[in-house]
Amino acid sequence: MRNPAQSKNLPTAQGRRRFTRNALLFGSLAAWGIVLVSCISVDRTVVAPPQVAGATYVGSKACAQCHSDQTDHFAGSTHGKIALADPKLGSTGCESCHGPGSLHVAAGGGAGTIVNPRKSPEACFACHLDKRGEMSLPHTHPVLAGKVSCVDCHDVHRDEAVRGGGAALAAQTATCIRCHTQQAGPFIYPHGAIREEGCTACHNPHGTVNDKMLVARDANLCLRCHLAQSSPGFNIGGFKSGGAHANAVGSRLSEGACWSAGCHEDIHGSNVNASLRP
Numbered sequence: 001m002r003n004p005a006q007s008k009n010l011p012t013a014q015g016r017r018r019f020t021r022n023a024l025l026f027g028s029l030a031a032w033g034i035v036l037v038s039c040i041s042v043d044r045t046v047v048a049p050p051q052v053a054g055a056t057y058v059g060s061k062a063c064a065q066c067h068s069d070q071t072d073h074f075a076g077s078t079h080g081k082i083a084l085a086d087p088k089l090g091s092t093g094c095e096s097c098h099g100p101g102s103l104h105v106a107a108g109g110g111a112g113t114i115v116n117p118r119k120s121p122e123a124c125f126a127c128h129l130d131k132r133g134e135m136s137l138p139h140t141h142p143v144l145a146g147k148v149s150c151v152d153c154h155d156v157h158r159d160e161a162v163r164g165g166g167a168a169l170a171a172q173t174a175t176c177i178r179c180h181t182q183q184a185g186p187f188i189y190p191h192g193a194i195r196e197e198g199c200t201a202c203h204n205p206h207g208t209v210n211d212k213m214l215v216a217r218d219a220n221l222c223l224r225c226h227l228a229q230s231s232p233g234f235n236i237g238g239f240k241s242g243g244a245h246a247n248a249v250g251s252r253l254s255e256g257a258c259w260s261a262g263c264h265e266d267i268h269g270s271n272v273n274a275s276l277r278p
Contacts, residue, residue: 050115050123055100062105063094070094070157078160082127097123097156117151124150131206140207153205172198176205187269191276193225194268201225202267222258 064071074080074093082096095101097117104113117123121143125132134140141148153175154161162172176199177184183199193201202221203213210217216224259267264276272278 048126049096050099050126052099052101052103052114055103055113057092057095057100058102058105060091060094063101066109067094073158077156077158079156117156118149121150124156134204134206134208137207137209139209139211139213141205141213172200183268185269187266188271189274189276190269191267218257222264226258 060071060074071094079097080093082093097115099115101114104110107113115123121132121135135143141153143150150156162175173194180199199205202215204215205213207213208215214221258264265278266273266276270276270278
């Protein structure tokens with residue numbers, strides 16, 4: 001006959017079910033943790049390279065014979081880290097974006113024998129899926145319409161693929177002002193955001209839901225930088241809450257953007273007023 005004291009120590013059916021559920025839960029979490037760590041730490045190809053019908057890979061050395069301007073700097077670039085490994089051919093980094101190059105080499109170059117990202121952004125979207133989504137938003141550069149190309153703004157063979165950056169020793173804004181000349185200045189009073197961070201402090205060049213590709217709408221854009229917490233209340237442009245100017249600013253903000261209603265209209269820079277007024 002079982003000792004009653006021993007019976008108290010035996011797990012009940014409900015207790016066994018609870019233990020099993022807990023074990024499964026923690027086991028599943030541990031398994032997912034291992035998978036995530038392996039995904040982060042393992043170097044792997046995550047997208048299929050572009051294909052050219054009937055072509056085979058020839059290796060980047062064959063590309064360098066004609067395209068030395070691109071290949072001489074490619075090894076130190078961000079895109080230079082992308083390569084299809086082939087022990088017979090060596091590096092095939094060029095072909096990981098342009099597709100296999102045997103037909104291109106046999107034809108001595110020529111259109112239609114290689115993938116050209118300047119003609120179609122799909123070669124870039126194979127990896128940059130997030131940019132494909134941003135360019136489908138209401139306000140974007142007309143890349144999908146074929147009026148602008150990714151390589152108009154990005155030098156994919158050098159450095160971090162931003163024209164004007166890296167070894168070019170120029171501000172990233174140099175890329176934008178090649179087209180947006182009216183915003184280039186020089187200004188006596190430039191907007192500090194452009195001087196410090198560049199155009200992308202306010203604009204997402206790949207696309208947003210906001211007009212002019214702004215990263216936020218209305219006064220919320222400006223308040224990302226021009227809102228400093230204080231005690232009590234807040235500051236806008238150095239004016240403490242409760243003062244006449246701060247109250248007026250707060251009223252205007254409720255009506256629209258900081259650059260509307262005749263206030264800070266010269267948002268890229270001004271030649272007459274440090275507060276960026278015309």
